[in-house]
Amino acid sequence: MKKITCQLFLMLVIITSAVAQTKRNNGGKILYILRLEYKDRQVDELVKHRLDSLGYAVTFADESDSPSRAEGFDMVLISSTVSSQRFAGKYADVKVPVMMWENDIQDDMRFTGRYKGVDFGEVEKEHYLWMVNAPHPLSGGVPAGMAVAYHKDQPMGWGKPGLGAAIIATMPGQPDKAVIYGYEKGATMDYDFIAPARRVMFFLDNTTFPLLTPTGIQLFDAAVKWTIGKN
Template identity: 55%
Template structure:
């Protein structure tokens, strides 16, 4: 819209009082300015895929965290996102009995939990899909071997991943190659998966350090452990969910989608 032309039109001689005309002109200019800001903001959020949300709608999630930890606020943001996608989420503390998973469609273990307090966790055996981004539990959950720093670990500052399996549904449509999942350096967990894993992304420049990987039900995990249901590992840190880029968000949603979907021949 030509603002000057519009204002001249509004201020043109008429039977409307001059004070009213000036007020109308001010409102018009403010409306135009606000409209420009609104349009810019509307382009920022990632557009939700209706078909993707249909996969998660009415699914029940047991979300394991530390209810009294300061970083629980970040878990609340993850929960709000899952609920926006139609999921029913039940938050429980890390000491919740494994029986809490009965009847759930997905178990999520946040990195806010204390891995030290959950060593040998029986959630390893639940016949329910499980997703976690607590890299210090990868060994207890049989995602990887036992040696921290060799079989699993965490990078304090990184914001790129290397997508090595773009055709997989777990990649969420993110193209192959080096992609930034955070706008700036943040925590990133990694692991060296067992023989039955599907690897989706690795640390850029570290092909043996997987940051997104999964096991189909029945696949061999580490220690010859057989996956009781689908298992997914992600790279997030305690407070990095809110900083995910569009690519990072797409991978997160794809991981949730795949975890709660019926097996159709693997993650590949």
């Protein structure tokens, strides 16, 4: 517990010190979906602090809330603290851009096929990414090749997206396992589902945000910016 608390404190220091150096966005309203009554809530609070520092207006909503909550927001973020069984694909049809890092709902959200371990999954220990689409805004200026996402090995989600996806990063040596990917509005997702708005999958797990390297933070910021439509 002390170790996690120290990591959270250090992350807050890094984020706070970066505010003065970060050009504020024009803003945007983000609906942040999480399990409000959950032990890892402090990590979601840390993510919110980062988003606040970038000029976004963030509102928390519980996983049990109706998808109609998304109306009036510029973007929906889905944390991995949601229960995949209860949450499933309830936000699949919203006409608002969605970014998520709950690995087990990729199929329900039409990001991938249905078979866990084949179409989507998670590795327990990894901290490298293989960047494959450097020109895309989702890459956030990170060059092609190996990138260090975590300070040490941590869980990392992956998926095999549909043909309409822009794949940004994969597991090193495993090009069929995408860890950052996105769909443009109108792109064909899995199940021949047409994306109602932009959709992005990011590789985080419940407690791994504080362990992102500066490169990892750069990629996270770029993913949010692209999803909400700022580039």
